[in-house]
Amino acid sequence: MSDVKIKSVLSSFSHMAKRLEPLPSDKPAPDDNYVRLNANENPFPLPKVVMQRALAAMERQYLYPEHDNVSLREAAADAYGLAKDQVIAGNGSSELLGLIYKAFLNPGDSVAMLSPGFSFNRKLAMLHGARFVEIECNKANFLPIDELLFGPAEKAKFILLANPNNPTGTFVPVAEIERLAAQSGHLIVLDEAYVDFAPDNGLRLIDNYPNVLLLRTFSKSYAAAGIRVGFGFGHPEVIGRLRNIQNVFNMNVIGHAVGISILAHRAAYQENHKHIKHERERVAFALAQLGFSVKPSHANFLLARVPAGQDGRWWQEALERRKILVAFFPEKGLENYIRVSVGTKRQMDAFLNAVSGILDRSSIQNQQLEKN
Ligand SMILES: Cc1ncc(COP(=O)(O)O)c(C=O)c1O
Numbered sequence: 001m002s003d004v005k006i007k008s009v010l011s012s013f014s015h016m017a018k019r020l021e022p023l024p025s026d027k028p029a030p031d032d033n034y035v036r037l038n039a040n041e042n043p044f045p046l047p048k049v050v051m052q053r054a055l056a057a058m059e060r061q062y063l064y065p066e067h068d069n070v071s072l073r074e075a076a077a078d079a080y081g082l083a084k085d086q087v088i089a090g091n092g093s094s095e096l097l098g099l100i101y102k103a104f105l106n107p108g109d110s111v112a113m114l115s116p117g118f119s120f121n122r123k124l125a126m127l128h129g130a131r132f133v134e135i136e137c138n139k140a141n142f143l144p145i146d147e148l149l150f151g152p153a154e155k156a157k158f159i160l161l162a163n164p165n166n167p168t169g170t171f172v173p174v175a176e177i178e179r180l181a182a183q184s185g186h187l188i189v190l191d192e193a194y195v196d197f198a199p200d201n202g203l204r205l206i207d208n209y210p211n212v213l214l215l216r217t218f219s220k221s222y223a224a225a226g227i228r229v230g231f232g233f234g235h236p237e238v239i240g241r242l243r244n245i246q247n248v249f250n251m252n253v254i255g256h257a258v259g260i261s262i263l264a265h266r267a268a269y270q271e272n273h274k275h276i277k278h279e280r281e282r283v284a285f286a287l288a289q290l291g292f293s294v295k296p297s298h299a300n301f302l303l304a305r306v307p308a309g310q311d312g313r314w315w316q317e318a319l320e321r322r323k324i325l326v327a328f329f330p331e332k333g334l335e336n337y338i339r340v341s342v343g344t345k346r347q348m349d350a351f352l353n354a355v356s357g358i359l360d361r362s363s364i365q366n367q368q369l370e371k372n
Contacts, residue, residue: 015129016126016127016129030325033323034324035324035325035347035350035351036325037325037341037343037347037351038325038326038327040166040194040219040341041219041220041223041341042220042221042223042276042300043223043343043344043347044223044344046262047265047268047269049261049268050262050265053258053260054227054254056257057253057254057256057257057258058253060253061253063253065253065255066256067248067249068243069089069250069251070084071256072089072229072260073088075259075263075264076089076231076233076263079263079264079266081203083236085239086233086234086235086239087231087239088231088232088239088242088243088246089229089250089251090228090230090231090232090246090251091230091251092217092225092228092230093191093193093215093230094120095228095230096230096242097124097189099245099246100158100189100232100242101124101125102128103241103242103245104157104187106129107129108130108131109128109130109131109157110132110156110157111125111130111132111133111158112133112134112135112152112159112160113132113133113135113159113160113161114135114136114137114143114144114148114160114161114162114165115134116165116329116331116334117134117160118162118166119329121160130157133156135153138170139170140170140295140296141171141172141176142172143177145179145180145183148180149180149183149184156186157186157187158187158188158189158213159180159184159187159189160189161180162193163190163191164195164198164297166193166299167303167334167337168303169194169298169299169301169303170295170296170298171199171200171298173200174201174202177190177202177205177212178209181211181212182209187212187213188209190205190213190214190215192216193220194298195216196220196221196222196269197220197221197273197277197280197300198298198299203233210234210238211235212234213232213233213234213238213239214232214234215231215232215233216230216231216233217229217231218230218258218259218262220299220300221269221273222262222266222269224259224262227255227258228255229251229259276300279342279343279345279348280301280302280342282348283342283348283351283352284296284297284302284304286352287304287340287355290355290356292304292307300341301339301340301342302339302342303338303339304337304339305336306337309362311335311336312328312335312336312338313328313330313335315328318358319351319358322354322357324351324354326338326340326351327340327341
């Protein structure tokens with residue numbers, strides 16, 4: 001394309017899109033030799049019965065998937081004790097997050113989120129021209145209700161609460177969220193992506209608080225991140241409008257089949273969840289022994305403050321050289337942390353071995369420096 005033409009095309013981007021850089025495409029995807037502990041995936045295979053449903057669904061590849069995800073929404077409604085019109089199904093819960101921004105925000109509006117929080121929300125707010133109000137709160141068991149209701153968050157069109165929170169792993173008692181929902185006239189988006197690893201959940205709020213919209217995903221606790229199944233539960237008027245602005249055929253036939261089958265076989269995941277909670281505690285203890293400071297977590301990941309001397313980015317890169325991927329967040333307050341997803345025992349042993357190796361190596365280097 002000529003320079004003149006591409007300039008003309010680029011100048012037609014919306015104000016929002018103009019503010020974004022094109023994504024670089026130079027980084028190769030990590031191969032299967034990497035231990036992926038950076039995206040809070042659940043590394044176990046699907047239960048056999050669910051996998052059989054996925055394979056059978058492949059044979060319906062020539063058909064469009066069911067309109068409006070009716071059977072999947074019905075199955076979720078049955079499983080969670082709701083009515084079908086209280087349920088929306090998404091291509092992952094991130095699709096539903098995007099719909100919420102689209103449905104509720106005009107440029108110049110604001111949204112509020114506890115910080116640190118799920119950073120995808122910052123991008124969504126930016127894309128919709130919204131002001132993103134971050135309320136700092138790092139405390140477990142605590143919700144800064146006044147700060148979420150008054151001050152800079154007062155006019156927020158909705159408040160985002162992830163419970164358990166990502167990346168901290170902290171969990172706020174549902175009674176606190178209920179207090180907020182009772183006092184607030186705004187929509188509360190309660191993102192329960194990690195709730196199956198936590199002691200409680202907010203499902204019971206749905207029928208009593210029309211301003212609560214709850215999000216769930218099968219990416220974390222049901223080992224289906226690559227299949228993309230998420231749900232929103234809320235008041236039929238809110239859910240119905242969100243469904244109305246959703247893309248046609250937003251999910252595929254495999255997502256439908258897997259979603260319905262997981263809903264019917266949730267008990268098959270008991271061992272999976274038990275394993276992850278057990279590994280979470282084992283790795284937290286081991287990391288503490290190695291000089292990290294680890295927050296108690298109610299999710300399938302740990303946020304660990306790295307030992308003094310190096311920052312989180314340094315640790316992320318040092319681990320990546322050993323083929324272990326963990327998450328690092330450059331934002332203020334998280335510079336000295338890494339977030340490590342909890343996987344299989346084998347993956348976690350590989351991670352702990354790599355950490356020990358890095359610590360040994362840097363202590364040898366320090367000793368050599370002292371000698372010289
Ligand atoms: C808090 C939170 N919400 C939502 C999501 C999106 O999950 P998915 O789109 O896979 O359902 C994530 C993924 O990391 C998350 O951490």
